[in-house]
Amino acid sequence: MVHEQLDAVTITQIHQSISALCAQFGGEYWRALDRERAYPTDFVNAMTEAGYLGVLVPEEYGGSGQGISMAANVLEAVHASGANAAALHAQMYTMGTLLRHGSEAQKHDWLPKIAAGEVRLQAFAVTEPAAGTDTTSIRTFAEKRGDRYVVNGQKVWTSRAEHSDLMILLARTTPVDRVEKRGQGLSVFLVDMAEAKANGMTIKPIRTMLNHATTEIFFDDVEIPAGNLIGEVDMGFRYILDGMNAERILIAAECIGDATWFTRTSTSYAKDRVVFGKPIGQNQGVQFPIARAHADAQAARLMVYRAAALFDAGEPCGPEANMAKLLAADASWKAADTCLQTHGGFGFAEEYDVERKFRETRLYQVAPISTNLILAYLGEHVLGLPRSY
Numbered sequence: 001m002v003h004e005q006l007d008a009v010t011i012t013q014i015h016q017s018i019s020a021l022c023a024q025f026g027g028e029y030w031r032a033l034d035r036e037r038a039y040p041t042d043f044v045n046a047m048t049e050a051g052y053l054g055v056l057v058p059e060e061y062g063g064s065g066q067g068i069s070m071a072a073n074v075l076e077a078v079h080a081s082g083a084n085a086a087a088l089h090a091q092m093y094t095m096g097t098l099l100r101h102g103s104e105a106q107k108h109d110w111l112p113k114i115a116a117g118e119v120r121l122q123a124f125a126v127t128e129p130a131a132g133t134d135t136t137s138i139r140t141f142a143e144k145r146g147d148r149y150v151v152n153g154q155k156v157w158t159s160r161a162e163h164s165d166l167m168i169l170l171a172r173t174t175p176v177d178r179v180e181k182r183g184q185g186l187s188v189f190l191v192d193m194a195e196a197k198a199n200g201m202t203i204k205p206i207r208t209m210l211n212h213a214t215t216e217i218f219f220d221d222v223e224i225p226a227g228n229l230i231g232e233v234d235m236g237f238r239y240i241l242d243g244m245n246a247e248r249i250l251i252a253a254e255c256i257g258d259a260t261w262f263t264r265t266s267t268s269y270a271k272d273r274v275v276f277g278k279p280i281g282q283n284q285g286v287q288f289p290i291a292r293a294h295a296d297a298q299a300a301r302l303m304v305y306r307a308a309a310l311f312d313a314g315e316p317c318g319p320e321a322n323m324a325k326l327l328a329a330d331a332s333w334k335a336a337d338t339c340l341q342t343h344g345g346f347g348f349a350e351e352y353d354v355e356r357k358f359r360e361t362r363l364y365q366v367a368p369i370s371t372n373l374i375l376a377y378l379g380e381h382v383l384g385l386p387r388s389y
Contacts, residue, residue: 003067003312011073018077021050025083027353034211034356039163044087045117047078054115056092057099061111067312068246069305072253079257080264082353084360086212089254090122090160093247094168097188101231101239106190110166122160123167123193125217126240129156133373135170136182136237140219142171142189144233147226149173149189151219157367159214161203167191169224174234188236190228199223210359245311245321247368252304252321255328258361259297262335265354266290266342286342293335300327319382326374329364336361 006014025043033040047053055071057063064070071092078085095114098106098121113119131137140153151171161167167190174185197203200222203215231239267290270281280286304327307320336358340347347354365371379385 022081048117057115062115069308076253076257080260119165121166123164125155183237248325252324252328255332258332259335262339297331300331
C-alpha cells in the first residue's frame, strides 16, 4: 500500500498532541518505573486509547491506516517529551509481519483486537544465545506433527514477553543440512502466549541496565496449531527481513526524539547554570558541543524521513533505513554524552532524568542491529566492497 506524505501542519499537530499526552506522564512516572523495572501499563493504555498504537493497522481492521512516516513522528514525539516508546514500537513493526504475510483469517481474528488494545502483540522472538545477529544459525525447531507444530529451543532478548498476549516466533522447520541456502527452512508463527505458557513455554526475565522488560524464553515441546503459521512454511526468513526496514526507521525516529530531548535539556541547563559569574552556556567549550549535537540530529532526521518516505511509497529503502538507524543512533548518543557533560555531577542525579535517558539511548548503538553491522552492510551491498565477516 502506498501512503501519502504528511504535510507540515499535520506533523506539528501530531507532535503537539503527543506532547500533551506525555505531559500526563512526567519524569517522576518514568523514574518510578525505572527503579522497579516495571512495565508502563498506564502510558501504553493511554496511547492505545488515543489510537496511536493502531496507526499502521488498515482502516478495515479498525486502525487509522497510516504509513511509517506517521508512526515515526509519533515515536519521535514520545521520546522528545522525555518518555520512552519501547512498549509501543514493537507492536508497530511486529504487527507488520502479520499484516503483510498473514492469512485473511489471521488478520480478521487479530488486527481489530490489536488496534482496539484488547490484545498486545509486542513480543518478537528471533535472537538466540548461540546465534546472535546470525539469524540463519538459530536452533529453535518447530516439528510438524499432524495439525500442530511442536517447538523446542530457546530465545533471548525477547522484550515484553511477560506483557504480551501474542508473540511472533521465528523457528527452523527444515534442518539446515537439508536446504540449499541457510536462509531457507525458517518459518514464522503467531504464538498465543497464554496457551504456550500453559503447555511448556517458560519466560525468564533478564535484568539489564535499563528498564526494557526483556527476557529469555524456553520452549519444551510447546504445541502451536498449524493454523498459526504465518505465510508459507520455510519462507519465514524473508518475512522477517521484510519487516526490518520498518524497525530501523522507527527506532531511528526514537533516537531523533532522544537527541531533541538531550539538546533541549542541555540548552536549558546551560542558560540557567551560573558558574564564575556567568551562564556556563556562554563558554564555547559548553556551547559548541550542544550546537554540534543539534546539527548532527537535524541531519540524521532528514535521512530518517527520507527512508520513511521511500517505505511509504513502496520503494526499496534498505540503504536509507540502515543509514537512518546509524546516523540517528550516533546523533542521539552524542547528544546524550553532551547533555551529561553539560550537567556535570548533576547529570548523574536521578531527578534530572539525564542518566535514565542516557542509559536508554545507549541501547541503540547495539540494538536492534549494531552500528558495525550496518557499516558492514553498507560496505558490501551499497559500495560493492568484499564481505567483511
